[in-house]
Amino acid sequence: MEKIWEGLPIVIFGIGGCAKEIKLLIEEINQHNKTNVFNFLGYVSNNVEDIGKKVDGYDVVASNYNFIEFSKQYPLLGVCIGLGDPTAKYKIYTSLLQNINNIVFPNLIHPNSFVPTHVNNNFGYGNVICSGVSITTNITLGNFVLLNRNCAVGHDSFIGDYCTINPLAVVSGNVKVDSLSLIGAGSSIKENLQIGAGSIVGLGAIIVKNVEENQVYMCKAAEARRVNNEQS
Incomplete structure (x- = not known):
């Protein structure tokens, strides 16, 4: 049988x-x-x-x-x-x-993600693309990339091996995120920038300049608000 x-x-x-x-x-x-x-x-x-x-x-x-x-x-x-x-x-x-x-x-691609198949996107293997993810055109993913829920990756961007892009993060066009980097939930990366290998972009951070390798960029808004409250 x-x-x-x-x-x-x-x-x-x-x-x-x-x-x-x-x-x-x-x-x-x-x-x-x-x-x-x-x-x-x-x-x-x-x-x-x-x-x-x-x-x-x-x-x-x-x-x-x-x-x-x-x-x-x-x-x-x-x-x-x-x-x-x-x-x-x-x-x-x-x-x-x-x-x-x-x-x-x-590659595990959620049916409710927006991943165009008729444009020039190039994916490696072992990638996970979750529900609500939106990518556009000329996107390159390495291997073992996690695009978590509702994040967005703009045109002509590169996401290197083992990277994780967490929920609601926005990677604008022409951005290169080198291998082993972690992009925190709700963060934003301005267009035409490079995130160096092994770097961490923290929760809610807004990146407007290149990030060197193995650096940690954190949003300071909550800390500043706490200091202001203490002074009032």
């Missing part, structure tokens, strides 16, 4: 909030299609003691330490790195995943 297609078997690395939201994204991709695109098996934790625990109704099926053996059960296994921290994504891929031959890293 011919086996019925149940979707690409897939696991998510991580058991926190980001991983749970990506599990929901996978479910919504399946619901949007006439047949399942993915067969979600469960989560992979950094802690071997978590194996067998339930997270949002699904098992933790493996840990980082036994994942290679777990993966051998499948001729082809999809993997998503369900973490928001760019450095954590980098460490998992380079220390564990990059040399496993039977795994693939699909």
Whole structure:
């Protein structure tokens, strides 16, 4: 008897909030299609003691330490790195995943995102594009980029490997965000700028000049308001 297609078997690395939201994204991709695109098996934790625990109704099926053996059960296994921290994504891929031959890293694109397919956009692998994300034209995404809910990326922009763009952030046109950078929720980056590798743009920050590598730019509005209140 011919086996019925149940979707690409897939696991998510991580058991926190980001991983749970990506599990929901996978479910919504399946619901949007006439047949399942993915067969979600469960989560992979950094802690071997978590194996067998339930997270949002699904098992933790493996840990980082036994994942290679777990993966051998499948001729082809999809993997998503369900973490928001760019450095954590980098460490998992380079220390564990990059040399496993039977795994693939699909791009997970929410059906309610605006991602034009008829223009010159170029995506790597392992990217996650959440609900409400809007991108335009000539966008380049590296690998393992997370575009979180309702963020926007303007024309001719580049987002490097392992970057995370958090909810409601706006990356204007002709912006280059180098690898391992984190763009905080509600922040804005002016057009024609570069964010250096490994940098953090904090919650609500407004960036109007280039950011050097490994820098942290934070919004100071809340701190200034607190100081003013103390002086009044």
